[in-house]
Amino acid sequence: MRNFFLATLALLLAVAGAGPAWGEGQATVPTPAAIDGYLREALDSTGLPGMSAVVTHGDRIVHAVGLGRDSSDRAVTADTPMRVASVSKSFTAAAVMSLVDEGRVALDQPVVTYLPEFRMADPRASLITVRQLLNQTSGLSDRTVDIGATQRATSLAGYLAALRHGTLAGEPGSHWEYCNVNYDVAARLVEVVDGRDFTGAMRDRIFGRLGMGTSTVGNRAVRPSDGFISVYGAWVPRKELPGFRGGAGGVITTASDMGRWLISQTGHGPQVLTPGSVAVLHEPPPGTDYAMGWGVEVVEARKLLVHSGNLFTYTAVQALDPATGFGFAVMTNSASLHDDTYDILLGLVALTDGRQPATPGGGRQMTELVLAVTALVAFGLGILGVRRSGRWARRRAGRAWWWTALRLVGVLVPAAMFATYPQWVSVLMNGRAVTWAQMTYFPASLTITLAVAAAAGLTTATARLARLRSVRSTP
Template sequence: MERTPLTRHLTAVLLALGIATAGLATTAAGAHAAGPNPPAAPTPEAIDTYLADLHQASGVPGLSAVVTHDDQVVHAAGYGHDANGSPVTADTPMRIASVTKSFTATAVLILAEDGRIDLDGRVTDQLPELRMVDPRVDEITVRQLLDQTSGLADTSVDVADLAEATSRTDYVARLHDDTLATDPGTTYAYCNVNFDVAARLVEVASGQSFGDFLAERVFGPLGMSGSATRDDVVRPADGYTSLFGWWIPREEPRWFDDTGSAGVITTAADMGRWLIDQTGHGPALVSPAGLEAMHTPSGVGDYGLGWHTEDDGTRWHSGFVMTYRAVEWIDPATGYGIAVLTNGTGLTDVTRTALDGLIALTRGEDPEPAAGTRPLDLGLAAALLGSGALGVVGVRRAPRWATRRVGRARWATGLRLVWLALPALVLVLLPALATFLTGGRTFPWPSLLYLGLPAVLMLLVAALAGLAVLGSRLRALLRRPVGSAA
């Protein structure tokens, strides 16, 4: 079949969509083991130069980072500004999203070592309010919540309904009509519900709100004075989303406080204290055995208790919400720890890029040169403008196109029309496509309109252009003289 200009453009749209939605996935920074001779330690100046260059190249409004080694902070600093124009520093609070899961796991381990939670006991024995229509819920252990092998998955629960919860009690109650995707303990599936249920268990076992427990047993002992789980206690810097390279201040959607999956607000300086503790050099919130358990994979997947694990011994976790990204990483063998926070989200993840570069520096290697996203931004903007232009041209030329169809086979004409509806179909299926590309994570439309706004707008224009041309061509075909039908 002959490829029309609009068909060629559709191919470009789909390619760009693949790049954009793939950027929504949460991935780890690749790493390789260091050689037998220890590398030269990175200097604060080298780290600062790299981060300053990356901030400038990426264009992200605010970026903060910390590098620790054993019990020392090697470098902690901030770059850029918030929506009010205030400079971002190592003490600027930001949401760290799913990095919160490591803190939730620590809270559970503390209570387990206090004898108030049975890590390998059934959740429903310790949290009777947890009920589901699936009887297998009674088989889930607390450990399986933390290593995400409980059987809970985004595909088996009503994520949109849970997002409407007004409290953690309400959140757990809304699970009553949901099911499990698999038998507990058989499959790893990343699902926020695991940690929000675990946070409710912390409340029941401790008699405190989840945020208060973290403040007393985690933040306080570590000296994390700039950390909390509620923005009325610690207000994070205002966040941004990127639109074709322009950073737009946007409010973070509201949800109930103290979420165990994504609620922590903290600073790069405080994350330094956390990383020192997680490499075994802090005040020891949990025993060495507890720390080892957190960093050990389940055997079903490569996830420990609130930490992803790698074959080279490194541990990490990343996170994103609508206008913030964060990542943490530790190497217990070398004692290094890294955390990167930003108050801007776009189609690329600058925290991941920063982590890769900082890991290289800790290993005596040269990081990849800092690169921006301008080519991608320009490409998406050009695709959007091109879609609109092709739509205008297609509508104006519809009568001439219909005239050329005289004598052509109906099936050929039909194929030329069906292709025009494809961008609209992709747009409608975009949440499902994002779920497929990210291995089962749920991305409702509000998330896509923050994280992938340029791609969504590009697809919207392509869809409208395609449908406009389709309608014009059908109308032109129907207006042809009766004797000229193909």
């Protein structure tokens, strides 16, 4: 629900059948002490409850570390399980590409070739190719499928069944739109072609081959502690919002395991894909900056491959720097209106450039301070409005009803905004599905502030109307 993803950057000099040109020069390999020092400063300045991070270079983990505490007051370490949300998409894409390498899937074949159960009310769905799923150019959209029904599913097969009445937002391949459905359909494709459930397929195709022994999809093998949400600057432990998470956001992993993953994505260490398939994963189609679970963006005049992940109590980001061969991942056991993980990652990138990283933090604290002050002002105005309702009524006793109604509109605007809260947030997020339950998690401070303002307005309006009725009925 915050910007659910951060698409980023990549310098990919790839041709068919050849991997990207990964460089290992023009960079400073920071010491573990330097990384620790920066991350401790970042933890203090952001006020995050817990965080883990890893930096890799070439074929080695430079440093993996955990800082802070979890919701059970245990120390976070490099081996603490973390939910990585949409960072999962790069893993799902790799699983699909492993089937491509085996000749069992072709990227430009329709999905229904391998997944006959994938049916929608829109006949164009039969034209969606595997490549379009992974590039998020399929036409699938939160605006045209029943996201609520998909989140009630208990399996990937049930998830696909929930799509039956959905339609597409456009012709397959005609435009890019970020939609989790693409990657949950891709996960079901992996299940059906591989012949095992998605958890087992990911374990044997990706995690096992890379030595990622603590990583899984879902909660079967590893269950993270509850994460935190920020409420006016205070971290409150809370269970993750229930909902189906498969190929789009179901991976649970650690900083140590993420180090092994990043190394493999730079063409070093154990491999799960051919160099050509890794290059395809990293290269966006023409006209977009989103490849397959990796985005492309320029940072400090250099292209990086990046993908972020945002759940409701966990946040993560990963990045690769093809020019220098560095990999980075930052994971936190918290979520708020302001995402600090990307800022922390940029600091790690600065260290590898030999630059002094900027101290991250302050955005969350300032945002929630403003919201707290706004809530207090709204509460005070509500009390003042009730106390002055008699004077307001006497001044308008002789006016026409429509004039009085106009004078009440202003105090009822917050109530109208609160009543339509999920709808206008959805509009601001380009049609992404939004529910009331989601609004009680990372945007809790905003939700409470809007609720206070709405209550203050409704109370004031009610008091004014009651006093007006009393004044008009008095002889």
